[in-house]
Amino acid sequence: MLETLVSQLLDPFRIGLILFLFLTALRTRAAMGLATPLAVGVLFVAILLPLTTGANAATDNAAKLTAMACGIVSNAIILGCFISAWAVWTRVRQ
Template identity: 60%
Template sequence: MLELLISQLTDPFRIGLVVFLLVTAIRTRAATGLWAPLAVGILFVAVLIPLTTGAAAAPDNATRLTAMAVGVLANAMLLAVLLAGWFGWQKARR
C-alpha cells in the first residue's frame, strides 16, 4: 500500500493534473468558489488515472478501487502542499 502511495505521489502526470486543477480553481474561484471544484477535481483525477492506465487491466475491482482510494489520498496530499505554497505566496505578496 505504501509503495502504491509513493508511486502515485511521484507520478508526473498526476502532479501535472493536480497543479493545473489548482490553477483552474484559482482562476475561476469568483464564479465557482475554491473548495468545491478542488474536491471534485481530486476525485476526478483519482478515478481517471487508474481507469486509463495499467490498473484498468487488473482482473479484479479490488485493485482498481484500492488505486482510486489511494489516489484520493495522494491527490489530497499533493494539493495540500500546493495550496500551502499558494497561500504562502499570497501572504508574502501583501
C-alpha cells in the first residue's frame, strides 16, 4: 500500500490535475466557495485515475478500492502542498 501511495504522489498527471483543479477553484471561489469544489475534485480524481489508467489492468475490486483510497490520501497531500504554497505566496505579496 505504501508503494501505491508513493507512486501516486509522484505521478505527474495526478499532480497536474490537482494543480489545475486548485487554480480553477481559486478563480471560481466567489461563486462556488473553495472547500466543496476542492473536496469533490479530490474524490473525482481519486476515482477516475484508477479506473482509466494502468491500474485498470487489475481485475480485483479490492486492488481498485485500495488504489482509490490511496488516491484520496495522495490527492489530499498534493492539494495541501498547493494550498500551503498559495498561503505563503499571498502572505509574501502583502
